[in-house]
Amino acid sequence: MPAALALVAALLLALRLILFLALHVRPGGIDPVRHTVSDYAASTVPATRRLAAVASWSAAGGWLLLGATVLTLPGGGHTGLGTWLLVLGAVLALMPAVPTDGPGEPTTARGRLHLLLAIAWFTIAYSTMGPSARLLAEVTGSPAPAVLHVLAVLHTVGAVALLCLVVSLVVTPLRTRSFGLSERMFILAVTLAPLIVATGLALA
Template sequence: MITFICVLAIASAAARLFLFAALHVVPSAYNPLTHAVSDYAVGPTRHLSTAMTWTTVLTWLSLAAAVSVVLPSWEYHGTATALLLTLAIIFAVLPFVPTDLAGAKRTPRGILHYVLAIAWFAIAYSLTGDTSRYMATSWGGISGSAAVALHWIALISLIALIAALVVPTLRRYFGLAERVFIAAISVFFLIAAIALLAHA
C-alpha cells in the first residue's frame, strides 16, 4: 500500500509537469512572458488546464498520504500533511473560480481566484523549506541537494514574481517569473515523491 501511494504521487506529479509543458505547446493567444498561467483556464486551453488542475489535486493528496505513512517520526510531519491537504482543497476549488483575464474588469470570482493563487504559492513555497532541509540532512544524496537548489530557485522566482506585480516596468516579465516558480515547485515535489518511495 505504501509503495502504491508513493508511485501514485510520482505518476501524478510527472503527469502534472507534462500537462504544464503541453499548455505551452498547444496553440493559444497567451504569451508565456506576460500572461499568467491561470489565463489558460479560460478559452480554448481550458480543458487541458482543468486536467492539469485535477491532476495536481491527486498529486497533493497522494503526497499527503505518502508523508503521513513514510515519515511518521518527522517533527514537521503533521504540519506538512495538513498543508498538502490544504493545497489539494485549493486546487479542487480553482476550476470553479477561473481568473479574470488581463485588462478585464475585476470580478468577485476573479478576486477569489487571486486569493487562492496567493495561498497556494505561499503554502507550496513554505513546504519546500522544511522538506528540503529534512531531505538534505536525513537522506542526503542527489535528491537532498536538488531539493535545496529548487527551494532557492523557488524563492528567487517568487521574489521576481512579486517584483513584477508591483513594479510597472517589470510587469511584462510576470509570466516568466511565475512559470519558473511553478516549474521549480513541480519538479521539487516530483523529486520529493521519488525520495519518499526510495525511503518507504
C-alpha cells in the same frame, strides 16, 4: 502503503509537468511572457481551458497523495507538513472552478477570489519545500548528495522567482514583461521538488 501513495503522487506530479509544457505548445492565445498561467483556464479556446483544468487537477492529486503519504509514514511526527500538503492539494483542486478573469476583461469578484487562492497556493507550495526535503533526508537516512543539492537549488530558484513575482506585481510596468516568466519558473521549481521527494519516498 506510504510507498504506494508516494508512487502515485510522483506519477501525478510528472503528469502535471507534461501537461504544463503542453499548454505552451498549444497556448490558445496565451502569451508566456505577458500572461499568467491562470489565463490558460480563461482562454477562448475550449481545448486549452480543459488542458489547464486537467493540469491543475493532476497537481492537486499529486499534492493530496503526497500529503497522505506523509501522514501515514511510520512513527508519525509530520502531521503539520502532511496537513499543509493536503490543504495545498485542496486549493489547487478548487481553482479550476474559480477561473481568473480573462486578459483584458474587467475585474470581478470571482477573479479576486482566484487571486486569493493563487496567493495561498504560492505561499504554501514554497513553504513546504524545505520541510519536504528534510523529511526525505530523515526517512531515507542518507539520500544521494546530488538529490539534496538539486532540492536546495530548486528551493533557491523558487525563492528568486517568488521575489520576482512580488516585484512584478508592485512595479506595474514590469507586469507584462516579467510576471509570466517568473510565475512559470516558480511553478516548475515547486512541482519538481515534490516530484523528487515523492519519488524518493516511493523508493525508500
